[in-house]
Amino acid sequence: MIDRRTFLQTTALGAIAAAIGARAHAAEPLGIALILPSPNGDVGWSHSLVAGLDPVKAAYGDAVKITIVENIPEGPDADRIMNKAVADGNKVLIAGSFGYQNGAMQIAKRDPSVTVLHASGFMVAPNFSPFAAKYFQGTYLMGMAAAALSKSGKLGSVSAFAIPELITSINAFTLGAQAVNPNIEVSVVWVNSWFDPAKEQEAAKALLAQGCDVIFSNAQDTPSVISVCEEAGVPSFNLNSSMKSYAPKTYLGCVATDWSPFFKASVDAHVAGTFQGANAFLGVADKVVEVVDWSPNVPADLMAKIKEVEATIADGSFSPFTGPITKADGSEGVAAGTTLTDDQIVAMDWHVKGVATPLPQ
């Protein structure tokens, strides 16, 4: 519901923003604002977004002015800060968390001269692109390595929430492991929290106590799980940015995300006036997802095989979600000879056979 007061407020705000924006356009450098859900540390999701802007800075120099606002909770606060960023003359807004979606979309609709890039959402507009990474392409490769290093045949994953993005990562991890050892089993502990380092560590210890001997830290922004595994002498890996420095002896590798190709292309398009909003679901082929800091403990012949698979994923001739794939409940997930489309992958709500822990409903 929009009452008259909020209508007047938003219109006034929009008018001011437009006025300031127009003035800024004449003399000022291009303003880019990045809004982050967590503090920008040396590792993790927020860090990967910040690092993604480095090539933009390098290419444009003084012609861009980058503003980073960190640790903004999803909700009204985020809307206020994004509105302020646009009112301050920023023309490219990068909204770094799913929950910023509605506020960011309002800004995009109100001011067509602003280009909005939004992390992991589903809404699209001519000046609004959601972006997400195909982590599953990397976790498949990790699964292959994990199966070779595991002695117990049991792998574990500490995972945040049972949403499709995380489910697909676990599924691909399991399928990759089964490609090397068909009898592999994966246990998952859902901590049901985006951020609770102490609980994440307890979850990792619970998995280790069950005999899991390779651990996948699925969407944890701190090295909580990685450091527990180093202490226990068990290989572990994570997403987004490398945590090798926290586990120099046992680190298996990182399914890293490099947003710079996407950010650079989007800013280029904005400057050229050719930006067209679209769903950006990016992976190995786009050089957004890449496995880095591979452990030297992965056997050389397997490593060669992993590199082969990586190349077939990059050229599009292979997808981890190619049938036949059986669901955890025994029914058919993907028929033989068919491959899941991107739309089916982002909506995945079932585990593949081999994932022992039932999926929360």
Next chain:
Amino acid sequence: MNGIEFILANMLAAATPFLLAALGELVVERSGVLNLGIEGIMALGAVIAFIIVYHGGSHAVAFLGAGFAGACLSLIFGVLALGFRANQVAVGLAIGILGQGLSALIGNSYEALTVTGLSKITLPGLSSIPVIGGLFTQDAIVWLSLVATLAVWGMFRFTRLGLVIRAVGENPKAAHAIGYPVIALRYGAILFGGAMAGLAGAYAATVYTPLWADGMIAGRGWIALALVVFGTWMTGRVFFGALLFGAVSLGGLAAQAQAVPLNSQLLSSLPYIVTIVVLGIISSNRRLLKINGVASLGEPYER
């Protein structure tokens, strides 16, 4: 190691942050003051202790520093709540928010760094018992927190100081009339509570997890507060509640790791449900509740 061994080996350490904070708050509330700022005080203690250990300080120094920082922050609460007789709920919440903000500010450049925790002490004989041996393999702070539990219990049970604190919480006017320094005692309780919350945060950031990340206390201060109320202000029940909460939350994680076909959201909420139900049942005796409840809790005292 199976699920039971895992729970036995880790439940004391999991309970320690709750226990330390709740023991402090227990004394504060027994004296008739409600300090809702525990969460923020824990966060401040956590970041101070982490920075000390990160720069090569010993854990002993880190815990002292965290306790001191917690006491300092709670002193602000004391001045406002006792000196200016402000609303304790409002001031407590404000101090909690202040503590969280301060910890984020101080810890900004330490985000997501790690330190080495304390090593566990093996008790000869006991630690090698099958299944329950893990229960006797704990770090020094766990043992000290058990000693602190006994000390607080003994103080209320056997000492004059314990009785005086209870009297001040029960009826400050009467306590004042017979010559007890109500305000001074309440200040003392608040400083003790703040220091304990600081220690609880220090344990979370330098021993249990051990890393610093903004927001890492993740609601543990609020759980400690709830434990005091559900434990009906009795030391033994607060201890039992903390242990139960720790054990059930570990149990939920172990059940998932063992692929028990139970919903993970249910398992995540189980610690809260079980703790409330169990403590609710043992506290359902109305007569006992009336005896143990703190009559003047949260009321400003004016001479």
